[in-house]
Amino acid sequence: MTSDKTIGRLSLYRRMLNGLMAEGVANTFSHQLANLAGVTPAQVRRDLMAIGYSGTTKRGYEVPELVDSIGQFLDVPQGQGVALVGVGNLGRAILSYFAGRRPNLSITAAFDNDPYKINRVLHGCHCYGLEDIPRVVKELDIRVAVITVPAAGARQVADMLVAAGVRGILNFAPIRLRVPPHTYVEDIDMTMSLEKVAFFARKGSASLHKDFQA
Amino acid sequence: MTSDKTIGRLSLYRRMLNGLMAEGVANTFSHQLANLAGVTPAQVRRDLMAIGYSGTTKRGYEVPELVDSIGQFLDVPQGQGVALVGVGNLGRAILSYFAGRRPNLSITAAFDNDPYKINRVLHGCHCYGLEDIPRVVKELDIRVAVITVPAAGARQVADMLVAAGVRGILNFAPIRLRVPPHTYVEDIDMTMSLEKVAFFARKGSASLHKDFQA
DNA sequence: TAGATTGTTAATCGATTAACAATC
C-alpha cells in the first residue's frame, strides 16, 4: 500500500544518496537526507521504514546499503525497456535526456508516423512507425511508455500501447487518457504548470519549497 | 487562500471549456466538465465557487462567460513575459512548445552560456548570455522563468533570476532550488516521474485516473 | 409541480507532523 508520493520521494532519496556516495559519504541521518530532499526528517524515517530498511541510532543510515535497498524496492529486476511515442521536439529532447542516464530504465524504442524519422536512429534509439507498436512492444516486452504526441493523437496511441501490453504511461499530451484499471498514468502538463507558476508569481504565494534548516 | 491544486484545476477547466467553445457548445454542467477534466462534479462546483462564478440551476455554466471569468482570475492583466534559461535540447523543445500557444503567457527571452546560441533567435525568441539576466529581466519586467539548465548550474541561475526580480520558477533541473519566501517554485522532475510509472507498471497499482462515468 | 442542478455545510479520508519511548 505504498503511496504514489512515497514512491516519488524514494526516487528523490536515491538521487541524493548517489550524490553523497559520489562525495564518499558513508552514512547519513534522517535530518540530513531530509534537508537534501526537502522533506521532514520524520517523513524520511517513515518512508525508509516502509521499504523495510532500518538505520541505527549511532550511525543513522548506511548510504551504499540504503541505495541498494531503494533500488531493490523501486527497480525492475532486469532493466525495463521503455517506449517513446512521438519523436517531435519534445520527444527528441526526452530521448536525449534519458539517453545513458539510468541504465536500468532507458528508452529502447521510439515511434513516430513521419516517414523521414522511421528507421532512423535518434540518440541511440531506433525509430519505428506507429503501426509497429503492437509487434515491437510485444517483442521487446515493453511495459512502460512515454507519450509525446500532440493531444489529438494521444488517445489512439495510448489505446494501442495498452493493447500491446503497456501498463504504465508517462503522458505529456495535454489530454486525459482513458485507460483500463491497473494501468498507471502520470501526466506532465507543462502548460498547467507554467500557468500555476505565473499565477503565484503574481499573487505572491508562500513558496512550495519549505525553508531550509540553517 | 486558493490552493495550488485549485489553480491547476482551473487551468484544466479552461482548456476543456475552450475545447467546448470550439465545438460551439454554449453551456455546460458540473458533471460534464468534471468528466472532461477528470475530477468530481462537487470539486468543479467548489472550484468555480472559489473564483466567484455562479451557474444557474437551469443551464449550469455559460461556457464563454466562464472562460472569461477563469481568465480574469488566472491571468496577468497584460501579457506576462517569461524567461527561459538553458537552451539545450529540453529548452529548445519547451521554446517550441510554448511558441504561439498562449499569447498571454509566452516566452519572451532565452538565456544560455553557449556563444553559438547567444544573439541568435530560436523559435521567435532572442537568446542572450547568462550575464545579461539582470539587465534583460529588469528591462522586460519578467517575473516568471523556466530553468532547463543541468543540475550543476541550476542554483546559481535561480539566484540570478530571483535577484533580478523573478517571483515564480518552473524548474526542470533535478535539484531543489533555494529561494526566498514568496518565490514560487514548481518542479517538473521527469526522472522521478518515469521511475514512478515504471514502479506502478510493475506493481499493478490502481490507475491514477479515476474511471469515467458511463 | 417534478426533476435536475447549484451552493454550502458536515463528514470523511488520507497524508503529514508531532510526540515519545526505545536504542545505542
Added chain:
DNA sequence: TAGATTGTTAATCGATTAACAATC
C-alpha cells in the same frame, strides 16, 4: 551515563467527498 537518533503511535491538518437545502 548523557545525548542524539531511530521506530512508531497519536494528533493534526488539509483536501476531498457526501449530503442536502435552495433554486429554477
